[in-house]
Amino acid sequence: MTLRVAAYSKINDTENGDRIFERSLSCLSFLEARARQKKIGAQPQSRTQELKAKVEKLKKQRDRLRAEIDVNQNLQKLRSTMEGNEELEMADDSENAKLLMLMAKHTQLKDALLAHHLMGGYDVIKTNQDKSLCFSLATAYQGNILETYNIEICLSKPLRILRHNIPPFIPVEALAEEENMQKNVRGFLDALSLHLNGFAARKQQLKLVKERHASVEVLESNALCSHLVLMFTKPKEKTALLCSLEYSDHTRSLPTHVKIQCEEQDLSGSAQWQKNTQLLQDTPLHQALESMRKTGQIL
Amino acid sequence: MEAELEAELQKLQAEVTDLEKQLQDQRRVMDFDFRGNLLHTLGVVCSQSAVPMERQMLALRLQEEVDELEEDLKRQTQMNGIRVVSCRRRREEESLEKKAVAERAGGSISAQRVCVSGVCSELSFQVEFKLSELKFGSRTKQTLSDLNIVMEESDLQSFSSFLSRVEESQDLLLFFRTLRTFCERCDERRRTFAHLQTEHPSIVSLPEGQRSEVMTLSLPQLPGCVLLVHWSVQVNKEGGVKSSVELLPKIPENALQLFQSSPVAGAAEAFHSLQRILGVEGALETVVMAMSHDQ
Numbered sequence: 028m029t030l031r032v033a034a035y036s037k038i039n040d041t042e043n044g045d046r047i048f049e050r051s052l053s054c055l056s057f058l059e060a061r062a063r064q065k066k067i068g069a070q071p072q073s074r075t076q077e078l079k080a081k082v083e084k085l086k087k088q089r090d091r092l093r094a095e096i097d098v099n100q101n102l103q104k105l106r107s108t109m110e111g112n113e114e115l116e117m118a119d120d121s122e123n124a125k126l127l128m129l130m131a132k133h134t135q136l137k138d139a140l141l142a143h144h145l146m147g148g149y150d151v152i153k154t155n156q157d158k159s160l161c162f163s164l165a166t167a168y169q170g171n172i173l174e175t176y177n178i179e180i181c182l183s184k185p186l187r188i189l190r191h192n193i194p195p196f197i198p199v200e201a202l203a204e205e206e207n208m209q210k211n212v213r214g215f216l217d218a219l220s221l222h223l224n225g226f227a228a229r230k231q232q233l234k235l236v237k238e239r240h241a242s243v244e245v246l247e248s249n250a251l252c253s254h255l256v257l258m259f260t261k262p263k264e265k266t267a268l269l270c271s272l273e274y275s276d277h278t279r280s281l282p283t284h285v286k287i288q289c290e291e292q293d294l295s296g297s298a299q300w301q302k303n304t305q306l307l308q309d310t311p312l313h314q315a316l317e318s319m320r321k322t323g324q325i326l
Numbered sequence: 327m328e329a330e331l332e333a334e335l336q337k338l339q340a341e342v343t344d345l346e347k348q349l350q351d352q353r354r355v356m357d358f359d360f361r362g363n364l365l366h367t368l369g370v371v372c373s374q375s376a377v378p379m380e381r382q383m384l385a386l387r388l389q390e391e392v393d394e395l396e397e398d399l400k401r402q403t404q405m406n407g408i409r410v411v412s413c414r415r416r417r418e419e420e421s422l423e424k425k426a427v428a429e430r431a432g433g434s435i436s437a438q439r440v441c442v443s444g445v446c447s448e449l450s451f452q453v454e455f456k457l458s459e460l461k462f463g464s465r466t467k468q469t470l471s472d473l474n475i476v477m478e479e480s481d482l483q484s485f486s487s488f489l490s491r492v493e494e495s496q497d498l499l500l501f502f503r504t505l506r507t508f509c510e511r512c513d514e515r516r517r518t519f520a521h522l523q524t525e526h527p528s529i530v531s532l533p534e535g536q537r538s539e540v541m542t543l544s545l546p547q548l549p550g551c552v553l554l555v556h557w558s559v560q561v562n563k564e565g566g567v568k569s570s571v572e573l574l575p576k577i578p579e580n581a582l583q584l585f586q587s588s589p590v591a592g593a594a595e596a597f598h599s600l601q602r603i604l605g606v607e608g609a610l611e612t613v614v615m616a617m618s619h620d621q
Binding site for chain 1: 341
């Protein structure tokens with residue numbers, strides 16, 4: 028490149044310039060040809076050259092792998108030391124060591140935040156330029172993690188619920204009043220979480236009943252899943268039984284009242300059906316039905 | 327020359343294959359989530375060629391992220407009332423059948439084992455479980471299983487039947503909700519007892535120390551006569567937390583004979599009525615005040 032600049036600056040001196048210019052040009056073309064040759068890699072360099080290049084490449088790969096394995100091991104060690112709350116001694120003060128520490132700290136913090144989330148924490152986030160807080164309410168039933176609901180509360184006094192995606196049959200505003208949200212946000216969220224988890228549990232039970240018990244008909248159900256009427260069929264006589272379940276405590280996943288009736292028979296004397304009524308009150312719906320089916324009481 | 331190089335090449339290739347397997351084995355167990363700045367940092371730390379300026383810049387950026395994460399953690403700790411001491415995760419292989427089922431349905435399944443130890447208002451706990459994730463396109467289904475909970479020994483009694491139920495139903499959320507409520511009630515007890523002891527040190531004593539379930543009220547002029555207040559916080563197997571406060575007078579035989587009717591039976595009932603009207607704190611205050619006025 029320097030050659031090219033030199034060539035152009037000499038153009039002013041015409042006579043001499045022409046000669047120098049010519050010579051520079053030929054120099055340039057020679058260099059360009061050589062460069063082109065190098066790029067193409069030209070004819071296969073000797074086998075030795077090829078082998079040397081491959082060895083270099085593998086060496087780099089090996090070093091990189093060793094480094095990554097080391098880093099992973101060091102991160103593990105750092106994490107163990109951090110959790111043991113021992114004093115972290117930095118034997119090595121290099122930039123690399125500092126970066127490693129930061130990496131370990133980063134993963135530790137992320138894991139702690141995950142723990143909070145899994146423990147049913149409210150995952151509080153500041154939003155709206157720090158003027159509001161957004162909370163997440165997780166629901167789960169029998170190990171299945173179900174829907175997550177969100178609610179945004181404005182921090183200006185008095186506290187106001189800005190928005191949420193909670194279904195209308197859950198009395199959010201009423202709970203806010205009852206639980207004194209103004210003074211105790213966590214108490215309000217706890218109560219809301221109870222209602223949401225109760226609902227999620229009942230909804231899930233109904234879903235499993237529909238999936239696993241085709242012979243049980245759901246005659247009535249409401250959006251809150253707090254009122255259910257099912258129809259069972261007795262296996263031998265094929266008589267129909269009507270079962271109504273009331274869940275008057277909306278925070279619970281089990282019913283408060285269960286009634287089983289049969290048109291043809293009076294079941295109040297039957298010890299078996301008394302037991303079944305109790306079973307339905309003490310056990311999750313889909314499990315109770317499973318047990319009744321296994322013992323041949325219903326289809 | 328060529329032969330030497332070829333030999334070296336073979337040796338290196340074997341080394342690299344071995345190292346790749348080692349790295350895979352590591353990754354199979356460890357579950358570091360490398361992405362964004364963290365991934366970039368991994369690259370820099372592993373390479374020999376990064377410029378010091380690049381390392382410094384990365385360190386600054388990573389420090390910023392770490393600071394933000396620490397702020398976030400503080401907020402969560404305050405909001406959730408629980409302090410996480412450690413959270414360790416490990417990848418776990420799902421059974422071949424589960425993997426096959428998932429793949430047949432067009433999805434994928436992965437699992438990890440999570441172990442969290444923490445403290446809720448001085449009560450330590452350790453929770454371990456398996457978290458499986460089933461992915462179908464953009465939908466994810468998470469399931470918790472194999473739940474195992476260990477609590478500090480001293481509180482195991484009140485919790486044991488609840489714990490076994492919760493472990494069976496894998497209800498992690500219920501466990502923490504109940505734990506928090508239990509701790510809140512115990513804190514109420516501790517505060518009330520501490521307050522009464524500070525105000526009336528000659529009458530009130532806590533035989534079991536700070537976190538005592540029992541508070542004794544006695545007057546120096548009446549040796550041997552003690553009013554025992556037992557404030558128990560119980561957890562039933564469904565996770566309901568209930569406080570109950572009982573008043574038991576302990577009066578020596580010779581003193582009892584001085585009374586016409588039994589003062590003991592009446593006192594417990596009377597205290598219950600007082601509680602219904604004034605609440606626990608009010609009732610206890612009233613009793614202690616009554617005793618201090620007698621002095």
